[in-house]
Amino acid sequence: MIQAPQLKHFATLKVEIDAPLEVGVSIHGERRVIPITGGHVQGDGWKGSVLKGGADFQLIVTPRMTHLDAQYVIELDNGELIFIQNKAIRVASAEVTQKIKAGISVDPELIYFRCSPVFETSSPSMQWITERVFVGTGVRQPDLVELQIFEVL
Numbered sequence: 256m257i258q259a260p261q262l263k264h265f266a267t268l269k270v271e272i273d274a275p276l277e278v279g280v281s282i283h284g285e286r287r288v289i290p291i292t293g294g295h296v297q298g299d300g301w302k303g304s305v306l307k308g309g310a311d312f313q314l315i316v317t318p319r320m321t322h323l324d325a326q327y328v329i330e331l332d333n334g335e336l337i338f339i340q341n342k343a344i345r346v347a348s349a350e351v352t353q354k355i356k357a358g359i360s361v362d363p364e365l366i367y368f369r370c371s372p373v374f375e376t377s378s379p380s381m382q383w384i385t386e387r388v389f390v391g392t393g394v395r396q397p398d399l400v401e402l403q404i405f406e407v408l
Contacts, residue, residue, distance in 0.1 A: 262405040265389060266298040270305050270327070270400045275313075275356075284322075285315040287356075291327045294399075301381075303331040311400075315356075318349035323370070325400075335378035341402070343370035343393065358397040368393040372404055 271293045278286035294305030309327025316322055323343040328336055346367040347355065354361050370391045374384045391404040 261408040262390070263408055264299070265384075265404045265406045266296050266402075268294065268296045268305065268329075268400075268402040268404065270294040270325070270402065272311070272398060272400060274358075283314055283316070287313040287315070289313060289325075291325070296329050301331060303329045303337075306330055315352070318352060319346055321345045321352065331378065331381070333380075335381065336376065337378065337381060337384070338375040339372050340375075341370050341372040341391075343368065343391075345393075345395070355395055360396055363394040366395070368395065370402065370404075372402075 270291055273290040273292050276288040276290070278288060280286075289311040291305065291309035291311065292307050296303045296305060306328045309325065311323055311325040313324075314322045321344070323341070323345060325341040325343070326339070328338055330336055344367070347361070347365055351361050351365050355366075370393060372389050372391060374381075374389070376382065376385060388407040389404050390407060391402050393400055393402045
């Protein structure tokens with residue numbers, strides 16, 4: 256039998272966000288765009304900043320489940336850039352989902368928040384991340400999303 260993959264911690268991201276742009280209910284669900292305003296990233300032996308200008312494109316598909324698609328750029332301390340596209344699902348009770356929408360802090364234990372980031376970079380030292388699979392978990396706060404990202408070994 257093939258062994259199950261292991262996980263190795265890759266980075267902690269603290270992504271700062273602004274107030275959501277409420278697009279409204281469409282044929283697919285309730286659309287929201289959350290501007291990304293900055294943040295920090297810390298990996299094993301490296302660190303950087305989350306650049307302003309990205310966004311998290313959210314679709315609340317049921318009162319319990321939200322699909323997330325965050326796209327932004329990380330600048331490493333050496334000036335090299337990494338583009339990240341991080342798709343996720345967030346599941347919580349309808350009541351907790353409404354609190355999140357209203358910008359109210361909730362207990363992270365009440366939320367299932369899992370993601371699968373994909374990276375693009377021309378950085379020689381970080382090129383290897385374009386050749387790996389990553390998964391993560393997140394915590395949503397009113398003005399910040401904290402992510403723990405893991406390399407799948």
